[in-house]
Structure formats: structure tokens, C-alpha cells
Amino acid sequence: MKKITTPLTDAVVKDLKAGDSVLITGIIYTGRDSAHKRLIDALNAKEPMPVDLKGQIIYYVGPAPAKPGYPIGPAGPTTSERMDPYTPALLEYGMKGMIGKGNRTPEVLDALKKYTGVYFAAVGGAAALIAKRIKKCETVAYDDLGPEAVMKLTVEDFPVVVVNDCYGNDLYEEGMKKYRKS
Amino acid sequence: MKEIKYQDIVEAVAKLCIDANCLIGDDIVDAFKSGLKIEESQTGKDILNQLIENVEISKNEMIPACQDTGTAVVFLQIGSGVKIVGGELFDAINAGVAKGYTEGYLRKSIVSDPLRRKNTGNNTPAVIHTEIVPGDELKITVAPKGGGSENMSEVKMLTPAAGWEGIKKFAVDRVMRSKANPCPPILVGVGIGGNFEKVAYLAKKALLRDIGSVHPDPFYAEKEKELLEEINKTGIGPQGFGGRVTALAVFIESYPCHIASMPAAVNINCHAARHKTAVL
Numbered sequence: 001m002k003k004i005t006t007p008l009t010d011a012v013v014k015d016l017k018a019g020d021s022v023l024i025t026g027i028i029y030t031g032r033d034s035a036h037k038r039l040i041d042a043l044n045a046k047e048p049m050p051v052d053l054k055g056q057i058i059y060y061v062g063p064a065p066a067k068p069g070y071p072i073g074p075a076g077p078t079t080s081e082r083m084d085p086y087t088p089a090l091l092e093y094g095m096k097g098m099i100g101k102g103n104r105t106p107e108v109l110d111a112l113k114k115y116t117g118v119y120f121a122a123v124g125g126a127a128a129l130i131a132k133r134i135k136k137c138e139t140v141a142y143d144d145l146g147p148e149a150v151m152k153l154t155v156e157d158f159p160v161v162v163v164n165d166c167y168g169n170d171l172y173e174e175g176m177k178k179y180r181k182s
Numbered sequence: 183m184k185e186i187k188y189q190d191i192v193e194a195v196a197k198l199c200i201d202a203n204c205l206i207g208d209d210i211v212d213a214f215k216s217g218l219k220i221e222e223s224q225t226g227k228d229i230l231n232q233l234i235e236n237v238e239i240s241k242n243e244m245i246p247a248c249q250d251t252g253t254a255v256v257f258l259q260i261g262s263g264v265k266i267v268g269g270e271l272f273d274a275i276n277a278g279v280a281k282g283y284t285e286g287y288l289r290k291s292i293v294s295d296p297l298r299r300k301n302t303g304n305n306t307p308a309v310i311h312t313e314i315v316p317g318d319e320l321k322i323t324v325a326p327k328g329g330g331s332e333n334m335s336e337v338k339m340l341t342p343a344a345g346w347e348g349i350k351k352f353a354v355d356r357v358m359r360s361k362a363n364p365c366p367p368i369l370v371g372v373g374i375g376g377n378f379e380k381v382a383y384l385a386k387k388a389l390l391r392d393i394g395s396v397h398p399d400p401f402y403a404e405k406e407k408e409l410l411e412e413i414n415k416t417g418i419g420p421q422g423f424g425g426r427v428t429a430l431a432v433f434i435e436s437y438p439c440h441i442a443s444m445p446a447a448v449n450i451n452c453h454a455a456r457h458k459t460a461v462l
């Protein structure tokens with residue numbers, strides 16, 4: 001089990017290999033389709049970014065509402081492929097990591113190598129457990145998007161697994177090959 | 183004629199929505215535990231343990247096990263001797279869904295139009311399936327269904343010549359292409375027969391069974407076992423990280439069909455397999 005803290009440096013990213021179980025502590029940001037579209041529009045228009053994503057991790061999540069007394073509702077990962085078209089530009093900008101579930105496009109995997117980034121998966125459906133590792137949650141951009149707004153999460157020992165590292169390794173491919181029969 | 187009150191249906195449906203999402207069945211937890219015995223991958227075992235802990239937290243705190251609390255799919259068995267008083271049946275179902283999703287802090291994931299995509303704000307309307315049966319009871323099953331696994335489902339119009347081998351190939355291939363997206367370990371509902379629209383319904387209905395229940399027809403019971411073994415040879419494993427436990431169960435539902443056709447449907451369900459029933 002490796003422990004890392006955000007923001008991530010290239011040295012930290014280079015130390016992560018596909019298959020590693022990792023616990024993340026620090027700040028991570030949330031973002032889904034609509035927020036990604038706006039971030040990319042801001043980048044293209046050379047407008048200032050509403051949050052500084054350099055060195056940071058984006059978590060693809062759409063939590064359930066929080067019960068009174070909870071910082072956040074159940075918050076497991078959503079399917080990453082919907083964010084694929086926006087991801088290479090964000091990695092080029094300086095974002096270092098993403099947390100989601102499911103395969104990424106070859107363009108994203110190339111960008112991970114080129115810009116030294118990492119793609120983690122959180123356990124899909126383990127939303128109640130994951131929420132326990134989120135200590136604080138505040139909306140920091142695109143308030144009008146409601147549950148799709150960008151939120152700043154303070155996490156402690158947030159459990160993930162490295163799927164794609166910056167060397168081109170892919171846990172989904174390699175893991176399946178290893179256990180495939182016939 | 184037995185009279186059933188509108189408000190009683192509303193309350194029952196609201197409770198079923200909350201319970202289905204927060205009280206995952208013991209059959210699922212037992213299947214995670216049996217999975218631990220056969221899983222060879224350490225990461226796979228870690229995940230199964232996390233899923234067991236997740237269900238515990240969800241139950242103890244009455245919070246949803248998964249944040250995607252789904253489309254509210256409602257199956258109704260309406261006794262022919264039942265009369266609803268005080269309002270319309272479908273209105274009562276939708277009012278119950280709205281109440282359950284709001285008061286239970288469940289996520290509202292429904293948009294009013296597939297292209298214009300505005301959230302309805304209370305997870306209505308439900309997808310409602312009805313069946314008229316003899317008797318004077320109303321049986322309501324609420325089966326919330328997540329988007330990630332639903333998106334990995336498919337209908338295929340096979341020819342009779344394709345036979346069981348064709349169905350097996352279609353189902354295994356569907357699972358292979360789904361990989362990590364439906365959050366494996368998964369449950370696989372397979373519909374065979376009927377026609378184009380009926381077969382999708384069969385596959386969905388198959389998912390209402392509990393893990394461990396044996397198909398009443400030994401022919402299909404055997405097929406379910408065979409298909410489960412095939413799927414678990416893919417190596418996809420828990421969360422697609424590689425391993426033995428890709429699926430926890432396969433359920434088949436069949437129906438007579440036309441001499442020229444053999445429709446097949448695969449409805450993938452995730453381990454957050456939710457369904458709760460009440461009888462009024």
C-alpha cells in the first residue's frame with residue numbers, strides 16, 4: 001500500500017505503477033461532463049481557470065445528497081470515458097491525476113505518458129465506504145451546475161488502485177490477461 | 183373487490199425505494215463471501231472485502247450503498263380483485279418514488295427528455311411494468327437500476343440456428359466488452375425468446391431473483407451454471423482489475439417465440455443489485 005499526498009509532483013507520479021494500491025490524502029477536485037466542458041472552454045479562450053488544477057487530481061463523481069451531519073453523501077466513481085475528449089488538454093495544462101472507473105482512450109493514455117500523469121480507479125459501487133474518507137466538501141466553481149459543480153474535497157486515506165501509469169502500463173489489460181482461461 | 187388506498191401505496195413505494203438502496207440483500211453479501219474463497223487475485227480479494235464493508239456501513243447508517251440510486255423500476259402484480267381508491271395507481275407509484283428519493287437522500291438521476299436533458303428533481307417518472315394476476319393483492323417490487331451497468335446491456339435478434347452456443351457467445355462477448363464499466367462483480371440477466379420488446383423485459387425480470395435461487399427448469403438451471411463458468415473464465419475479475427470473480431450469478435428468463443426467430447437480451451446488473459417487495 002502506497003500513501004501519497006496532493007498536489008502531486010512528477011517524482012510521485014513516476015513512482016506509481018499500474019496495479020499499485022494507493023491511499024490519497026489532501027485536496028482533490030470533482031468534475032463531470034459539464035464542468036469539463038467549461039474548463040476546456042476557459043482554457044481555449046485563455047481565460048483564467050476557476051481553480052488551479054496544476055498538480056491536482058480530478059475525481060469523476062456525482063454524489064448522492066448528504067444526510068444532515070454528513071460532509072457528503074455516498075460518492076463512488078462514475079464511468080471515465082465521458083471525460084476522455086477533454087482529458088489530454090487538462091493533462092497538458094498541468095493536471096496530474098484522475099480518479100474514475102473504466103477504460104480510457106488511447107489519446108488519454110498517450111497524454112499520461114507525454115505529460116507524466118496517472119489514472120486511478122476507485123471501487124465502483126463502494127460509495128458509502130468511500131464517503132467515509134471524505135472529510136470536507138465545498139463547491140468552488142460552476143455553482144449553477146448543482147451536483148455537477150466543481151467541489152473541493154478534503155480526503156484522508158482515500159483508497160484507489162493505479163490503472164494507467166505514466167509508462168504505458170494498463171492494469172485492465174494486464175490483469176484480465178493474467179487470469180483469463182482458455 | 184378489495185380496496186387499496188392511494189396513500190398506502192405512496193407510503194409503501196417510498197419505503198421500498200429507501201430500503202432497496204440502503205439495505206442490500208444478504209444474498210449479495212453471501213456471494214461476496216463465497217467469492218473471497220475462489221478469488222485468486224489479492225487486489226480482487228481486497229475489493230470484495232471493501233464491498234462487504236460498504237454494505238455494512240450502508241445498512242447501519244441507512245445511506246445508499248451506491249451513489250447512483252438509479253432509475254426507479256417498479257414491477258406491479260395487480261390482483262384482478264383489487265380496486266384502488268383515492269387516486270390513480272401510477273400517480274401513487276410516482277408520488278411514492280418522489281417521496282422516497284427526497285426523504286431518503288437518494289440521488290435524483292432522471293431527466294425529463296432524452297435530448298433536452300433537464301433533471302426532473304425527484305427521480306420521477308418511474309419505469310413501471312404491470313401484470314394482472316388472479317387474487318386480491320397488490321404486489322409491488324421496486325428495483326432501482328444504475329446507469330453504468332444498464333448502459334452495458336444489449337438486445338440481439340439471433341436466428342434459431344445460432345442455438346444455445348450463439349446465446350452464450352453473445353452474453354460472454356457482452357460482458358467482455360463491458361469490462362470495468364458495470365463495476366464487476368456483476369449479475370447477468372439473460373432474456374431468451376418472446377420478441378423484440380418482450381426479450382428486454384425478460385432479461386430485466388430475471389434480475390429480480392435472489393442469488394442462490396435455482397431455476398425451476400433443470401434445463402435452464404444447467405445453462406445458468408454453464409454461462410456463469412464461461413463468464414468467470416474471462417479474467418475480468420472484481421472491478422476489471424483481473425481475477426476469478428467477474429460475475430456472481432446468471433439468471434435466465436425465457437418465453438415462447440416465433441418459428442423464425444430467437445431474440446436474446448443481456449441486462450447487466452452491478453453488485454449494487456437492489457430490489458425490495460411489499461404486498462398490500
Ligand code: SF4
Nearest residue numbers: 125248328330365452
Ligand atoms: S454500475 Fe452499479 S455499482 Fe456501479 S456506479 Fe452504477 S449503480 Fe453503482
